[in-house]
């Protein structure tokens with residue numbers, strides 16, 4: 453399987469990198485796989501009996517903003533401090549070696565691809581980004597970069613004042629992320645990224661495409677569906693699905709049951 457994956461990488465003219473929360477695990481980030489995984493990462497929410505779905509809810513910014521910002525402020529600080537693992541750089545080296553084109557499609561909101569040197573105009577963040585803010589109401593369509601200093605009391609997962617605010621109306625702002633039961637998310641930034649990606653796919657439809665999917669879970673299957681759509685619709689596309697627990701995909705696509713970093717390193721050793 454690894455040899456087969458290495459062959460696909462060797463001859464790829466286009467790389468499409470699709471990534472879910474598992475891509476960050478080897479950089480030390482938690483995924484939120486099931487309530488158990490979420491509570492292991494956030495013991496304070498285990499004590500309160502709150503699931504990921506209950507914490508990732510825009511209503512908190514309205515009802516109890518210091519609690520809403522507790523979760524997202526903690527994650528903002530965590531993602532700012534994280535150093536992307538070597539796997540991010542290996543793929544960039546492959547792209548450079550093949551003089552290939554690339555695009556990243558991720559459900560992660562953590563900005564790790566930009567941090568690892570991938571170009572901002574070559575990334576779709578399908579659920580938005582924690583590094584951008586919007587008004588919680590929202591009073592307008594503005595989205596602005598998150599330069600806020602966020603001070604979190606981790607014992608109770610609450611943000612200490614002052615909380616980030618909208619300069620338009622003075623209300624508390626929130627990350628420009630699609631949450632659960634979310635009618636207020638401003639989609640423009642993601643929609644622009646999606647259009648750029650669709651143009652990219654059309655332009656390169658007939659070339660040899662390597663889709664490298666890493667850490668995409670089946671509970672919210674957006675990323676897995678994206679990889680499969682490209683894999684089945686494009687004649688010269690092969691999906692390499694890397695996942696330690698749920699790597700299954702039908703041949704001719706390639707399934708690697710291991711962590712992202714390990715899988716990428718093993719492929720790299722064969723190139």
Ligand SMILES: NC(=O)c1ccc[n+]([C@@H]2O[C@H](COP(=O)([O-])OP(=O)(O)OC[C@H]3O[C@@H](n4cnc5c(N)ncnc54)[C@H](O)[C@@H]3O)[C@@H](O)[C@H]2O)c1
Nearest residue numbers: 472473474477483484485559560561562667669697711712
């Ligand atoms: N870093 C982030 O931005 C972040 C973190 C957690 C959740 N989320 C959001 O929550 C939702 C959760 O969906 P999801 O499918 O991305 O995550 P998920 O938590 O449901 O699943 C994570 C997947 O990663 C796999 N995995 C675990 N360790 C891995 C490793 N070392 N290498 C590769 N894969 C590994 C797991 O088997 C699982 O399939 C997404 O919408 C995502 O936006 C984002």
Ligand SMILES: [Zn+2]
Nearest residue numbers: 587591618621
């Ligand atoms: Zn506002």
